[in-house]
Amino acid sequence: xxxxxxxxxxxxxxxxxxxxxxxxxxxxxxxxxxxxxxxxxxxxxxxxxxxxxxxxxxxxxxxxxxxxxxxxxxxxxxxxxxxxxxxxxxxxxxxxxxxxxxxxxxxxxxxxxxxxxxxxxxxxxxxxxxxxxxxxxxxxxxxxxxxxxxxxxxxxxxxxxxxxxx
Numbered sequence: 795x796x797x798x799x800x801x802x803x804x805x806x807x808x809x810x811x812x813x814x815x816x817x818x819x820x821x822x823x824x825x826x827x828x829x830x831x832x833x834x835x836x837x838x839x840x841x842x843x844x845x846x847x848x849x850x851x852x853x854x855x856x857x858x859x860x861x862x863x864x865x866x867x868x869x870x871x872x873x874x875x876x877x878x879x880x881x882x883x884x885x886x887x888x889x890x891x892x893x894x895x896x897x898x899x900x901x902x903x904x905x906x907x908x909x910x911x912x913x914x915x916x917x918x919x920x921x922x923x924x925x926x927x928x929x930x931x932x933x934x935x936x937x938x939x940x941x942x943x944x945x946x947x948x949x950x951x952x953x954x955x956x957x958x959x960x
Contacts, residue, residue, distance in 0.1 A: 799831070800862040800900040801933055802868055805913075805922050807841075807893040813853040814838065816879055816892040821857065823875045830871065834858030834890070834932055836925035842953035843857060844919065847912065849889045856897070856925035858933065865899040868911045878916050897926060920950040 808816040817838060825832045836856045843849045861868055873896040879892040897905065897913045904911050916922045923945045929937035 799862050801898075802859045802865070802896060802900065803862055803898040803926060803930065804857050804859065804872065805893075805895045805897055805916070805926065806857065807852045807895075807921075808891060809843065809850045809852040809890050810891045815853060817853060819879060820875050820892050820894060823878065824857070824859065824871070825957050827871050827930070829862045830868070831860045832857055834929045835854045836928040837959045838957045839921065839925055839954050840957040841921035842950075844921065844950070852921065854921045854954075855913075856922070856929045859953075863941060865896065865902050865904070865909060865911060866906075868899070869896055897922065917944060918948070918955050920945060920948050923948065924951065924954045 806817050806820055808814075810816075810915045821832055821835065824830050834857065838853050839857045842855050843852060863871070876892055876894055880922070881890055883890050895913055895916075896909065896911065897916050899911050902911050913922075916926070923941055927938050927942045927945060930941070
């Protein structure tokens with residue numbers, strides 16, 4: 795690869811069927827993709843649903859990826875993996891086999907309706923920030939400290955509990 799890889803951070807969530815299987819299979823497919831390497835992963839957290847609360851709890855985690863893809867190319871790979879794993883989009887914030895959200899892509903800031911970076915709602919969501927702070931400690935410690943400070947004042951932290959380390 796002639797390009798220096800950049801770091802991207804993504805959130806994963808699942809609350810249908812074998813939730814852990816969907817998370818691990820999404821990780822496997824990401825890592826098997828050309829120009830993507832999974833370089834860090836948080837523990838798996840069980841979290842209360844947000845938005846539509848009448849549904850099963852989620853398993854959530856965050857990944858650090860090294861990639862030479864553009865943000866849009868990575869986003870396309872993520873959408874394909876969701877499709878491979880049976881994701882349907884019938885109800886906003888509804889149940890799903892797998893959900894992959896790009897949170898941060900290097901220092902990129904963009905306001906494209908298809909892909910807004912940084913993720914527009916990540917700072918409101920403890921279920922995103924708890925695993926993100928965990929996975930960012932290795933390569934982005936200053937950013938992790940800043941996000942952790944923000945997390946301290948956020949409601950909903952108690953709904954995010956460590957479920958398993960993989």
